[in-house]
Amino acid sequence: MRPGSVHAASAISPRLIFSSGLVLLIVLAILALMQGGSLVAWSDIAAAPFRPETLAQAIIETIRAPRLSAAILVGICLAVAGAVMQTVLRNPLAAPDILAVTTGAQLALVIVTLLLPFYVPSLAATVFGGVFGGLACLTLGGGLRAPPVRLALAGIAVSLSFAAISSAIVLMADDRASGIVLWSAGILDQTGWTKVATVGPAVAIGLFVVAMMARALDLLGLGEDSAKGLGITRTVTVLALGASVVLAGAAVTLGGPIGFVGLAVPNLIRGIGITRHRQVIPLSALWGAVVVLLADVTAQWLSAEGSSIPTGAIVACLGAPTMLILLRFARIGQEQRPRALSISSRLPAGILLAILLVASAIAVVLALAVGDGVAKTMAELAAVFDLRAPRLLVAMGAGMLLAGAGVFLQAATRNPLCGPETLGLAQGAALFSLAALLGGLLPGSFGFQLVAAAGSFAALFCLFAFGVHRTPERLVLYGIALAASLGACGTIVVVEARLQATQALSWLAGSTHARGMDDVTALLPWLAFLLIAAVSFCSRLDVLVLGDDTARSLGLSTSRTRFAAAAMAATFVAGAVSSIGAIGFVGLLAPHAARLLAGPKHARLLPVSMALGAILVVIADMVGRSIIAPRELPAGIVTALVGAPVFALLMHRRRS
Amino acid sequence: MTAVAMAADPAEKSQGTIIQATDVSVVFNGMAAVDRASVAIRPGRITAICGANGSGKSTLLKCLSGLEAPTSGAVLLAGQALAGLSRGQIARQVAVLGQNPETPAGLNVEELVEQGRYPHRPWLTRLRAGDRDAIERAIAAVDLKDMRQRQLASLSGGERQRAWVAMALAQEPQILFLDEPTSFLDVRHQAELLTLLRRLNREEGLTIIAVLHDLNQVVEFADDVILMKKGQVLSTGAPVEIFTPRLLSHAFGCTVDVVPHPHTGRPFCLIDWVADRSDRDGARDHR
Numbered sequence: 005m006r007p008g009s010v011h012a013a014s015a016i017s018p019r020l021i022f023s024s025g026l027v028l029l030i031v032l033a034i035l036a037l038m039q040g041g042s043l044v045a046w047s048d049i050a051a052a053p054f055r056p057e058t059l060a061q062a063i064i065e066t067i068r069a070p071r072l073s074a075a076i077l078v079g080i081c082l083a084v085a086g087a088v089m090q091t092v093l094r095n096p097l098a099a100p101d102i103l104a105v106t107t108g109a110q111l112a113l114v115i116v117t118l119l120l121p122f123y124v125p126s127l128a129a130t131v132f133g134g135v136f137g138g139l140a141c142l143t144l145g146g147g148l149r150a151p152p153v154r155l156a157l158a159g160i161a162v163s164l165s166f167a168a169i170s171s172a173i174v175l176m177a178d179d180r181a182s183g184i185v186l187w188s189a190g191i192l193d194q195t196g197w198t199k200v201a202t203v204g205p206a207v208a209i210g211l212f213v214v215a216m217m218a219r220a221l222d223l224l225g226l227g228e229d230s231a232k233g234l235g236i237t238r239t240v241t242v243l244a245l246g247a248s249v250v251l252a253g254a255a256v257t258l259g260g261p262i263g264f265v266g267l268a269v270p271n272l273i274r275g276i277g278i279t280r281h282r283q284v285i286p287l288s289a290l291w292g293a294v295v296v297l298l299a300d301v302t303a304q305w306l307s308a309e310g311s312s313i314p315t316g317a318i319v320a321c322l323g324a325p326t327m328l329i330l331l332r333f334a335r336i337g338q339e340q341r342p343r344a345l346s347i348s349s350r351l352p353a354g355i356l357l358a359i360l361l362v363a364s365a366i367a368v369v370l371a372l373a374v375g376d377g378v379a380k381t382m383a384e385l386a387a388v389f390d391l392r393a394p395r396l397l398v399a400m401g402a403g404m405l406l407a408g409a410g411v412f413l414q415a416a417t418r419n420p421l422c423g424p425e426t427l428g429l430a431q432g433a434a435l436f437s438l439a440a441l442l443g444g445l446l447p448g449s450f451g452f453q454l455v456a457a458a459g460s461f462a463a464l465f466c467l468f469a470f471g472v473h474r475t476p477e478r479l480v481l482y483g484i485a486l487a488a489s490l491g492a493c494g495t496i497v498v499v500e501a502r503l504q505a506t507q508a509l510s511w512l513a514g515s516t517h518a519r520g521m522d523d524v525t526a527l528l529p530w531l532a533f534l535l536i537a538a539v540s541f542c543s544r545l546d547v548l549v550l551g552d553d554t555a556r557s558l559g560l561s562t563s564r565t566r567f568a569a570a571a572m573a574a575t576f577v578a579g580a581v582s583s584i585g586a587i588g589f590v591g592l593l594a595p596h597a598a599r600l601l602a603g604p605k606h607a608r609l610l611p612v613s614m615a616l617g618a619i620l621v622v623i624a625d626m627v628g629r630s631i632i633a634p635r636e637l638p639a640g641i642v643t644a645l646v647g648a649p650v651f652a653l654l655m656h657r658r659r660s
Numbered sequence: 661m662t663a664v665a666m667a668a669d670p671a672e673k674s675q676g677t678i679i680q681a682t683d684v685s686v687v688f689n690g691m692a693a694v695d696r697a698s699v700a701i702r703p704g705r706i707t708a709i710c711g712a713n714g715s716g717k718s719t720l721l722k723c724l725s726g727l728e729a730p731t732s733g734a735v736l737l738a739g740q741a742l743a744g745l746s747r748g749q750i751a752r753q754v755a756v757l758g759q760n761p762e763t764p765a766g767l768n769v770e771e772l773v774e775q776g777r778y779p780h781r782p783w784l785t786r787l788r789a790g791d792r793d794a795i796e797r798a799i800a801a802v803d804l805k806d807m808r809q810r811q812l813a814s815l816s817g818g819e820r821q822r823a824w825v826a827m828a829l830a831q832e833p834q835i836l837f838l839d840e841p842t843s844f845l846d847v848r849h850q851a852e853l854l855t856l857l858r859r860l861n862r863e864e865g866l867t868i869i870a871v872l873h874d875l876n877q878v879v880e881f882a883d884d885v886i887l888m889k890k891g892q893v894l895s896t897g898a899p900v901e902i903f904t905p906r907l908l909s910h911a912f913g914c915t916v917d918v919v920p921h922p923h924t925g926r927p928f929c930l931i932d933w934v935a936d937r938s939d940r941d942g943a944r945d946h947r
């Protein structure tokens with residue numbers, strides 16, 4: 005079956021889709037030009053082609069028209085790149101952002117702008133970075149023919165860690181929260197035509213190559229063997245992927261990392277029954293432009309009073325609803341379950357215990373001794389103990405909760421891709437935490453925790469209320485969209501409310517900054533709940549992973565158990581996030597790493613996951629405190645940095 | 661042809677029925693996968709369910725075993741409505757081996773078989789001696805003693821199938837449902853599995869209901885057969901009685917001949933594999 009192949013209830017005529025898109029684009033373009041004060045009027049836009057020497061004309065020419073062009077180009081590039089990647093990889097989940105091309109390009113851009121002492125053309129940097137990110141994803145995921153879910157998992161992992169590196173670099177170069185928010189969310193502000201003019205030719209070449217390959221892409225969609233039989237060579241594949249990476253790189257150069265367009269638009273176009281690339285490509289391009297422009301108009305409209313909301317955040321906000329519609333009304337191809345819940349092996353219990361004990365001992369000692377300078381004597385240690393011990397304990401508790409949540413979610417959904425961060429539970433809790441913070445609730449207070457729990461449960465409700473979870477791929481696709489939407493709402497809240505840098509980062513990325521013994525006691529009830537849930541649920545989780553029919557025939561009422569497990573996971577997440585914010589990677593990766601060490605049975609898997617989760621967060625926190633001391637890198641950024649190599653190891657073991 | 665409910669015969673009623681389904685229908689998206697099926701399963705016997713692909717065998721099996729609630733109609737297990745029993749109560753009497761169960765990675769044979777004890781274990785307890793015995797017996801029964809530590813993913817299709825059978829046996833059910841249990845097995849392992857099931861049936865009185873595709877296997881193996889077509893029960897009874905060329909050809913939509921088996925004298929089904937009459941008749945004419 006072809007990727008993203010869909011069976012629509014009714015096929016809408018491509019011509020209608022094209023003309024309606026064009027009309028919408030023109031309307032939006034006019035809106036975009038007129039937006040932002042009354043400086044530009046109808047008459048100015050009408051007169052613009054004749055270039056009168058007015059202020060309005062100057063504004064149009066130097067600010068608004070370049071921004072408009074950038075928005076349109078970004079939309080075209082991302083959507084076309086996504087369409088091509090989905091076909092070539094035969095993977096409906098493929099897109100520049102999912103395959104880490106976007107984040108790779110962004111990382112390269114951050115490096116050449118902030119770190120390198122000499123000038124590198126930004127397009128060269130983004131294309132190089134995009135290739136690097138894509139290759140990292142393919143290498144980790146298992147090559148061009150890797151199963152969709154595995155490739156997406158690898159891509160998400162690489163993306164998260166690249167994004168973390170980018171954030172770390174931005175934080176080191178610029179301490180303001182606004183800096184990191186703006187760098188990481190996609191901004192279309194242009195000063196003059198320079199960027200548009202430099203990427204223009206590359207975009208043209210990329211689009212030309214793709215257009216020439218439309219027929220070959222049709223054949224590629226038929227499957228590797230038939231394509232080969234019809235004379236499609238590997239060169240075609242490489243050329244198509246190369247063109248899509250160039251397009252994605254151009255998009256990042258123009259507007260930073262804007263996600264979802266490449267994933268959603270081509271899937272939607274295919275969803276309404278259009279399959280020939282001669283039509284898919286131009287329609288994707290047009291609607292990609294419409295989506296980005298719409299987001300940009302919305303962003304400018306919302307940020308009228310001087311604050312500047314990133315366009316990428318708006319696009320991401322639209323991510324979840326779009327994906328929901330897509331999943332509701334279209335059938336995404338390759339609806340098969342990943343065959344196995346990740347690989348696992350096991351060590352003898354004694355060795356395992358020894359490893360965990362040694363690792364936690366090292367983590368504890370490091371966490372207490374290292375920070376802003378290393379404490380070498382007992383006296384020095386005693387001096388910093390009161391500051392560092394609570395942070396250590398909070399980090400451990402949160403790590404255990406997140407890892408526990410990951411195990412529960414993966415068992416409940418039988419889906420190795422699920423974690424608090426890929427299903428949006430962590431982002432939901434973080435968004436509600438931000439709201440609670442703005443509402444004046446004290447972090448660590450019961451009310452605050454309750455609001456955070458409301459957040460994770462709201463995310464859970466959004467996930468399961470709409471019936472898109474029939475296959476794991478859909479669930480994760482929607483979960484990632486939901487996570488991105490909620491995270492983007494968080495970004496918008498931070499920008500709009502002008503929250504302080506450390507506070508904002510603390511909830512968006514996760515940090516143990518300034519946590520005290522109060523926060524430790526606030527965590528205790530949640531940990532008690534985690535332990536009770538783990539003990540009472542572990543044999544049920546063992547049965548649940550055998551599949552619905554088998555589990556039911558063994559006497560488990562699966563829907564109730566699954567719901568209970570998911571609700572418990574949401575509770576754990578709320579506990580963790582209300583104490584240290586949305587720390588990523590831990591809940592997703594600790595269970596996988598634990599499966600590798602302890603095997604699949606939950607009686608061993610759960611405790612080992614929790615231990616690994618705790619160690620991971622503690623080490624991340626320690627590194628974050630010390631690496632750019634006296635300033636701090638949020639632990640959440642470090643977990644992503646630490647998580648990536650661990651994950652790389654995991655994926656490699658898995659393939660060999 | 662009309663469906664003949666076995667329980668309608670008073671002589672057979674005296675033997676009792678362990679599962680009684682009356683007018684069971686299952687509707688998916690407006691289409692009846694099972695259409696007003698009434699069957700009675702007798703205890704201590706082997707019942708085969710036969711029919712073409714998509715005729716509703718798996719769905720009927722799920723209804724009878726309580727995995728799926730019928731859209732209408734009722735199923736009684738030992739006189740009690742399945743709908744009124746808890747999952748645990750059903751699972752202590754009934755084991756089901758599905759058509760292609762998922763195997764979670766990393767689980768080894770022993771751990772899989774262990775899961776069969778789940779319905780018998782009180783909450784929050786570890787495995788007890790009785791559980792261990794049941795697991796040992798089940799593993800021995802399917803001859804997987806040497807492979808008990810092997811990961812399921814590393815087994816061949818047939819070995820994995822036997823591991824799943826062992827899990828169902830560890831459940832120590834009175835009734836065992838199997839959906840195409842022989843489909844991944846080579847002839848020898850098919851024979852071994854059927855022999856094992858037959859032994860359990862004869863020695864321990866295990867009631868077996870299995871979906872089987874090989875009609876000759878059914879004749880050898882099953883005491884009763886339920887023949888389905890398009891969701892309806894076409895006929896029920898002993899294979900020796902109901903396997904007629906007309907009925908089978910009608911059920912499968914291809915030409916099936918039935919001749920006496922040269923050794924046993926029981927019916928032997930000959931399937932016209934290359935259903936091109938004119939060609940064969942032509943060849944015959946030349947002779």
Ligand SMILES: Nc1ncnc2c1ncn2[C@@H]1O[C@H](COP(=O)(O)OP(=O)(O)OP(=O)(O)O)[C@@H](O)[C@H]1O
Nearest residue numbers: 688689693711712713714715716717718719720759
């Ligand atoms: N969950 C479901 N949702 C929708 N339709 C279903 C579902 N399960 C089965 N069906 C439909 O019901 C009909 C009967 O299916 P069933 O699996 O019972 O057939 P079967 O006789 O077991 O076939 P096979 O020999 O291929 O296993 C089929 O047409 C199938 O498409």
Ligand SMILES: [Mg+2]
Nearest residue numbers: 717718759839
């Ligand atoms: Mg079937």
